[in-house]
Amino acid sequence: MQWMIYGANGYTGELIAREAKRRGAAPVLAGRNGVSIAALATELDLPSKVFSLDAPTDLAAALDGTGLVLNCAGPFSKTAVPLMRACLAARAHYLDITGEIEILEGAHRFDAEARAAGIILCPGVGFDVAPTDCVALMLKTALPDAHELALGFETAHKMSQGTAKTLIESLGKSGKVRRDGKIADLPIGQGFRQIDFGCGVRRAMPIPWGDVASAYYTTGVPNIMVYTPISPARLAIARLTNVFGFVIQRPRVQAWLAARIEHNVVGPDAAAREASPTWIWGEARTPGGQTREVRFQCSNGYTFTVFSALAIVERLLATEFPPGCWTPAAIMGQEFILSLPGTTKID
Template identity: 30%
Template sequence: MDAPLFAIYGANGHTGRLVATELLSRNQNVLLAGRNGAALRALAGELADFAEFAELGAPGHVRTLVAPLDDPAALRELTESATVIIHCAGPYAQTGEPVAAAAAAAGCHYVDHAVEPHHVKYMFDALQAQAQRTGAVMIPQMSFYGGLADLLAAAVTEGMTDVDRVTVGYAVTGWRMTAGAVRTAELLIGEIDRVTFSDGAQRVGPVEIRNTVFPFPPPVGPRTMIAPFPSGEVVTIPRHVPARTVESQLTASTFEEEQVFTSVDASAEARSQTEFTVAVQAVASAGGGRNGNVRGRDIWWAGALASVEAAVRLAGGEGPAKPGVLSAAEAFPATPFLRMLEDRGAFTLTL
């Protein structure tokens, strides 16, 4: 059997580099893909040096392919060559559809780092039947935003049969956005029709933004939040948690920090200084409920590691029994997957 090939779309971005380095550290074959051939070739040289230094074998571990979003033939070549594609190039409102659609058509397994609910909704609505037909397993938002909360919600609510409300709270400090993240944030902030889930139904339309308080565990404590925060778990969590309402919230102070929107040129070391808590509160209809959280540093690394773990499992035949578009918690057993990420140093898990 041929060794699996892991394609990384948007490889020369910050997340793409983290993903590529992690895959090479596991002695995997990597195909760097994107729109800028010169940047991809330069990165391939850097990574080949890294592989040689780490005694991971010949530079043949790293290849490149230029695949513009408006070139269907190149995207077809990309997805037909790869075992799994990890899509790292946002904003996914602009880049998601062509890459994901090409993967679904080719039967190529797919994971991405999207946060945008509309992209996540598109994948379930438009690509489900084709992915099931071609044998592709496709997992949107297998990253810090979205994926961790989806897994955590499944772990927290395991065994609960009547859930009134699931609230996801993100506490993030020291976040240094990349250029792609800034563009994504600008699109989300200006979005009028938002995806929500309330009273047991998914809706798309205008939403009133409000401030509320989320009870994070110590040492974070109660914090003022922006609600709702537009993240794709409002699409995925209701697929496997019997909740009447699902909402995500983000600490209001996150976007008040001066460096958030002015850090596109920050170093990798500076970006790694982000501190985070992701907490899930599940309230039962009859009262009471459960809580769980993950706490750590470096949201970029946590997201990259989650996507690599998912991709390696898919390539090794350790994914779900049936293909199709799936949430993180539909694709993998939630608590064991979170514990594995904890063991690899992504965060500390409390359930």
């Protein structure tokens, strides 16, 4: 089956393309930047296509003969829905590496269409949200009566341009949690707790991470929060964005910030990725107060994304799976996290 990496010229897309080539795969490298795509395709001796997501007719032609698309082009608020619709029309599986709640939640609205088309939609096949999705399923399996899930991670790696652009889109917006099965607002700066993610207790803050959407579909648990450590300086900045969010969300300000990111942000090199692992934590709780906790150390988020995304691509290319909208753990199982290089469970 022919498959495609869209956004292959981006930071994470290029990492995935290089690893796919090393494994002997031959994905079509695609994106909007013709110069960058052509240069990478020539270097890796892989086929390529250049197309934007603005014209449905161009999309239909570009996906002709393609059986699977892995979307690595963020921010996914701009790329996911057009590519999902194109994949539905072309009857091609759709995967992406988003961690955006709106995309993960919205994909499930296409579930019936995906089943009718005989394809799989699975957003979040990278660090956002595959490792925490496995943790959520482990906890639900260990504690079937759980009605609360708390998930989280700790890391210190640098951001790529795509991650930074996604971050600025969220500045000034409310945090998100799931309460009684519904996604609800939680103002930034509320809901703190002390958490040991695996390397010592930290003060942690709820964040609008993708598991608020995806973990619900994986486990059915109706109350979900996601945490990460927060320093006093970062908390002060977050609270300022609450006050001035209406300014930050203006299109001209967003465009200016995006331009600064393109000029100044460079993703971590191999040495930096190797030196910055990630700690994953989760806790389940029943109405009666019974709890379970798990912790893992895994590779840097970008490295994890490369291995995770390609493993799910390889699974879908090699074996049949029921069509519809799925989460990574639902496709790969709760032990998937332990099958990836660099992952160890912490006692």
